[in-house]
Amino acid sequence: MDPQLVRELAPQVIGVLVRRGADFASAEDAVQEALLKAWQAGVSDLPADPKGWLVTTAWRKYLDAVRSDVARRGREEKLDLEPAPGPTEQADDTLRLYFLCAHPSLSPASALALTLRAVGGLTTRQIAAAYLVPEATMAQRISRAKRAVAEVRWDRPGDFSTVLKVLYLVFNEGYSGDVDLTLEAIRLTRQLAGLTDDEEVAGLLALMLLHQARRPARFGADGRLIPLAEQDRSRWNTSLIAEGVEILQAALSRDRLEEYQAQAAIAALHADARSVGETDWVQIVGWYDELVRLTDNPVARLNRAVAVGEADGGRAGLAALGEIDPGLPRFAAVSAHLHEKAGDAVAAAQLYADAARVAGNAAERDHLTRQAARLRQPTGG
Template structure:
């Protein structure tokens, strides 16, 4: 067995081992320290003396290391005595324990950023350096963030059912970070959501997984080779991953069959309608508007209504879209970009060009700023009568 194989297997087993220690009463920070010590010993021992049951070996070694650390802390003698009464863990299934770990890492007392970092560290098995690189922050900064998160939940015991919605929001935050550094966070979020899907029967877990798969399927067509954004309507649909689309639609159907609609299922239904259209012109915008109405009834998120205005503009014409947009707060992120698009669709090229430039100045990132600036330049070219516009 190669070291690379060992490291891959260890990463998969890490959350299961950590979850068992936490479920047996170890506080999170101490459990993770013991687990990491066990992993290091495994990398040293397994190449020449592999165990028959890898998970059982790790649990046993990690538990002993936790007890050793507890005994070394004389101020925690009573706690040591309590843990000494626990049986040494052997082979075990830890599906429920791992599920609890998801809930612990996405605890409501944590900030979203801390919950994401801790989930990637504990459940995903990523190193602090890998997480820092993915989020483009110094390793010391990410280490502090993770340490604070551990302290926050150090005395938390999950004796009540966890909040699935909080876990799903955390995973969706990971997914939306996409790709940066050496870690593909979108792929990592899909992997973790698949893992969660095997541990819990919940339609919104299926809904989130379907949404991720359908969005991820369009990724190859989303940007030009030099990194410029390509709007959905202009994407080369031949580059979409049909295998992921098929899986996403199947997963969504499984969720909807339970008749317990949630916001991730509604979002996935919208994504499925886009994915199912052979061309942009074939998109069933009326159904998309209906799904946005369902989604608006499930969540009070104004961004949903902003996206609905675009869908209304496509289904009923740009004037109807502008009317729907006029009911919303102009300070909403991307409001001006939507207004520019709808005015362009209505033939108001000069107004649209100005709005695209305004939207570019408000863009949340360089990629969007570049796209909106190019849209403004394109329309200004039309106004000048340039042949290349």
Template sequence: MSALDPTLVRELAPQVIGVLVRRGADFASAEDAVQEALLAAHEQWGEQPPHDPRAWLVTVAWRRHVDLVRSDASRRAREERLHHEPPPGPAAASDDTLWLYFLCAHPSLSPSAATALTLRALGGLTTRQIAEAHLVPEATMAQRISRAKRTLADVPLEVPGDLATVLRVLYLVFSEGYAGEVDLAAEAIRLARRLVALTDEPEVRGLLALFLLHHSRRAARRDAEGRLVPLPEQDRALWDRRLAAEGIDLLQDALARDRLGEYQAQAAVAALHADALRAEETDWVQVVEWYDELVALTGSPVHRLNRAVAVGEADGGAAGLRALRELDLSLPRYAAVAAHLHERAGDLADAARLYAEAAAAATRTDERDHLTRQAARLAPHRRDP
């Protein structure tokens, strides 16, 4: 017996869930039944899957669902209806994946629950894989997914989440990074590609463009010892130019539709970095202009913080510090940005102090180690209190 092709599983799982729900199963029962069908496939398919794997999974999952309904004494009426209905015909070739995207991103779910459920139902990942990727115990993730499914059990299926929520969930999946057995960044790209194929909205293309442009730099983000390498210091020969070119093409297509959104603007910033063969060739003036667009679109303090960095690169550290003074000191990464801008302005003593403060506040080990190295580099310039 060989393991199921994970690509095939991730493609078919949401389709089969959609078929069961369209036939009358609630989302939670459908998802459970499909997981059991996938387990049966793993045990029975061996080296050669059936001629029509999707139809096989639909048949087995529907039987599992009917068995579950019949075993539930509190749902006898529904059991009777299912018992007397003729067996369902062949599954239609329609793809309910887009509808499931919206259901998994329902506004009644928290972002963390929506992310986990999307990975389970649409990504075909196991609870263990999702837990490892999120660095939480498997039991904790199982409870999170179970609560999410129970929440959706009371949601009318004609009231799904909106596109903005779907995109935010995919953005969160991508941002989880590369921990665990499954590369969530690659998984977010796979899911975003499917979403692009299902809808013509420019922001969907903008999001995929953003993913591809960031992912194109992945090989250069860490050195041989696994330490973070800042963008200006990365070996750009390691960047995946094919991925970057695909991202830029998607971005240009989205921008041509003249409906600018947050993800398109973020992708435009990433594209400007991709265009620069050397860090010093980056068009920081345009980067600042795109951050102006982002601030106008969202008002996000995170974008304001990144804008201050861009201003510092375009007009000097002192100008960046003036932009930074408009922001709340309690913002995450504020001290790290202030340290960088003080260094750009030639104030190495304050930069050393601020790098040390940022390192102490960092929540990720790799980021803390990087900031500690920066503080140590400037330690000779630090003034004792």
């Protein structure tokens, strides 16, 4: 069975089991067991009705678990153990699952794991490999998350902004193991976009597609991080750019601007420039002004300072940077860049070295270290 199709069906099947009387945690466990069986099946065993097959298999797994639990015999007697033959229930509860997995009571890490498991249909092993943690650790994290939402009413509306935040966190985790989390986040966001006519979902999907389009050029063959200004733009995926821009324009046309639409508009302006010199930095500053107005996010202010430096020069960028908390992550790196643009190579070299010491990953640290070394060479080149 096609793994992607199976993952798309997973939240729908969980919804069917919950509607039949299963609690969320037990339903999710049963669906995971059914998914494992589906992935192990050969092509010759491919069912004509994949959703119906998964529902039947998961329901039987659930009933097996109920029957084996002596303490729940009373509940078993109340169950409609074998639903009458007929078409599989068509109600799609995927949107409810998004809300449940992004419940405010969960930490971001737990919400990410539960979303990938219940909505994404990934196994615990796959999620653990993606996050580079032992499978037992991830299993405990998922179990705690399921316990935390066990008493949440199935029909209680959730916080849509939290759902989008969790999806964007999945996207920004990157990829490792046998599951590409950036592609998984795009798949899940496409799925959500098909369930709701919301401008911010469209904005988030456009943002992901525009960032993903630049991915082939972000790293060299040796794993070296390549900053935007130095990327080979011929390697950017023009199909993803076109799709992202089209989705964004449709969202913006409704004139209900929110955070992800503004971020996507900035990404679209970068994608539209054939070279770094052709980038419309003045318009990018304008979009950062909108983003700051919408969110008052210090990271948005930091990125705005970079854009001001590109549009009006390094000293103007440093003036904008002066209004921002120096303890913010990446502050030293941005300050180094703007000092270099302002012509102060000595200060820039020291700031690049300072930023390298607190970098969040090896690729970023190595890049900043090279920048410091470049400016400290006698010729500065």
